[in-house]
Structure formats: C-alpha cells, structure tokens
Amino acid sequence: MKTILSSRPALKAVIDQIAEVTGYLWQNGWAERNGGNITVNITEFADAEMAAMPALVPAIQIGKELPMLRGKFFYAKGTGKRMRDLARYPMQNGSIIRICPDCASYEIIADEPVLPTSELPSHLALQNYLLQTGSCYKATLHTHPIELVAMSHIRRFLEGDELTRVLWSMIPETLAFAPLGIGIVPYKIPGSIELADATLEQIKTHDVVLWEKHGTVAVGTDIMDAFDQTDVLCKAAKIYLSARAMGSEPEGMTDEAIKEIQQVFNLPKARPC
Ligand code: 13P
Numbered sequence: 001m002k003t004i005l006s007s008r009p010a011l012k013a014v015i016d017q018i019a020e021v022t023g024y025l026w027q028n029g030w031a032e033r034n035g036g037n038i039t040v041n042i043t044e045f046a047d048a049e050m051a052a053m054p055a056l057v058p059a060i061q062i063g064k065e066l067p068m069l070r071g072k073f074f075y076a077k078g079t080g081k082r083m084r085d086l087a088r089y090p091m092q093n094g095s096i097i098r099i100c101p102d103c104a105s106y107e108i109i110a111d112e113p114v115l116p117t118s119e120l121p122s123h124l125a126l127q128n129y130l131l132q133t134g135s136c137y138k139a140t141l142h143t144h145p146i147e148l149v150a151m152s153h154i155r156r157f158l159e160g161d162e163l164t165r166v167l168w169s170m171i172p173e174t175l176a177f178a179p180l181g182i183g184i185v186p187y188k189i190p191g192s193i194e195l196a197d198a199t200l201e202q203i204k205t206h207d208v209v210l211w212e213k214h215g216t217v218a219v220g221t222d223i224m225d226a227f228d229q230t231d232v233l234c235k236a237a238k239i240y241l242s243a244r245a246m247g248s249e250p251e252g253m254t255d256e257a258i259k260e261i262q263q264v265f266n267l268p269k270a271r272p273c
C-alpha cells in the first residue's frame with residue numbers, strides 16, 4: 001500500500017526517529033497508557049503533492065491563532081494513543097497535519113484520520129514561537145518523568161529557581177547540557193489554552209518546562225534532542241531522590257563550583273539557535 005512515507009525517505013527517517021524515542025519513553029516508565037505527546041515540524045520535507053493532499057476530515061480548530069504556522073506541516077501523536085504502540089506503528093498512532101490559511105485550524109492529511117493529541121495547543125504555541133524567533137528547533141515533547149513529577153509535589157521546588165539550583169548541583173553534566181534550567185508552570189487543566197500560554201512564557205527562558213503535578217515539556221532540534229533535554233534533568237532528579245532515600249539531604253555542588261563550570265565551559269544564557 002502506498003503511504004505518505006513510501007516515496008519520501010528523508011521524512012521516513014524523521015518518523016523512524018520519533019518511533020525510536022517513543023520506545024525509550026515507554027522503557028523509562030514515563031509513558032503510562034496514552035501519557036505524553038509529540039509534535040515535529042516536517043515542513044522542510046513537504047512537496048507540492050503534500051500541499052495538495054485532500055483533508056481526511058473537516059478542518060479542526062486549534063483554539064489559538066498562530067500566524068507563523070500558516071501552511072506548515074507537523075507530525076503529531078494521536079490523542080489517546082500509546083507511545084509503546086507508536087514505537088511500532090507511528091503512522092497508525094499519529095498523523096500528518098497541515099495548518100490552514102486562517103492559522104487557527106488544521107487538516108489531517110495522512111495516513112489515517114488519527115485525531116492529534118489533546119495537548120496540541122501547547123505544542124503548536126511552542127512551534128509558533130520557534131518559527132517566530134528563527135530557531136532551528138523542530139520538535140516538542142511532553143512526557144511524564146516520574147522523579148521530576150514527584151519533585152513538583154514539593155512546594156519548595158515550585159518556588160523561584162530552587163528546582164533548577166538543586167538539579168544543577170547534583171552532577172556537572174546537568175548544568176552543561178541544561179544551562180537554561182527548568183521552568184515551572186503552576187498546575188493547570190491538561191489540554192487548556194491557559195496551560196499553552198504559561199508553557200510558552202517559561203520555554204522562552206528555560207530548556208525544559210515542568211507542569212506542576214503532571215509532566216515536562218521540552219523543545220529540541222529534533223525529537224532525540226528534546227528527549228535528551230528531559231533525560232538530563234530527570235537523571236539529576238533521580239540522583240537527588242537516591243540520596244534522599246539513603247536518609248540525607250544531598251550536599252550538592254557548591255554555588256562556587258556551579259559558577260566555575262559556567263565560566264570554564266562558557267555556557268550559553270540563551271538557546272544556541
Ligand atoms: P493525549 O493522549 O491526548 O496525547 O494526552 C496525553 C497526555 O499526557 C495529556 O497531558
């Protein structure tokens with residue numbers, strides 16, 4: 001059977017990478033049932049045939065007007081779909097969508113009419129921001145990493161930069177690979193426009209955003225990069241919790257040691273692209 005990927009090997013490579021990463025999400029225990037979602041901007045692979053493909057169902061409202069997204073194409077995980085199923089069958093558990101000229105709705109064009117994730121407003125708000133700022137980032141990942149979600153139940157970690165400071169102090173690599181730290185979004189209804197707006201504000205100045213008592217959102221040059229960003233911060237959270245399980249509050253690297261790493265490695269204060 002001819003599918004959208006049949007004659008597009010470069011696009012297939014991107015979808016294969018998404019499938020690989022969703023396997024890791026499941027193996028990490030971050031993706032119970034349908035937990036988590038993904039979008040990847042695939043516009044660079046779109047051709048005239050994709051632009052002319054008929055919609056499989058009538059256009060669907062995003063709930064926000066996102067001017068940078070006009071005519072853009074995305075792969076999106078399907079709502080209610082499992083990451084572990086997506087790992088084997090990415091085009092049955094997600095779909096390709098095309099944003100309509102009104103910038104406020106989209107059409108599903110391939111391969112099947114799989115309805116995109118309920119968190120689409122958050123993902124597309126970030127995608128709109130990435131395009132607006134000329135970023136080379138293409139992927140957004142929402143997942144439920146156990147240790148980071150657990151830490152979001154502790155009030156102290158929701159205040160100011162306390163969580164970033166503690167995570168950075170667990171292992172030098174956290175600081176090196178997540179130099180912007182983790183932003184906090186106070187609890188909001190999943191899938192809501194309020195959640196999308198608050199996530200957008202936090203991602204402007206952080207590598208990863210933590211939704212209180214829910215999960216994380218990361219952006220990346222590709223989906224592997226977005227996964228790595230989440231994984232690096234989750235590793236630090238695991239080290240923190242392991243030390244606590246031994247009965248002590250971990251010492252953490254000193255503020256001086258953190259500053260030294262920032263200087264010696266000349267760590268960026270903004271996303272590199
Ligand atoms: P979807 O199945 O709609 O992607 O929702 C999963 C989720 O994690 C909601 O926050």
Ligand code: ZN
Pocket residue numbers: 035036142143144190214215
């Ligand atoms: Zn979720």
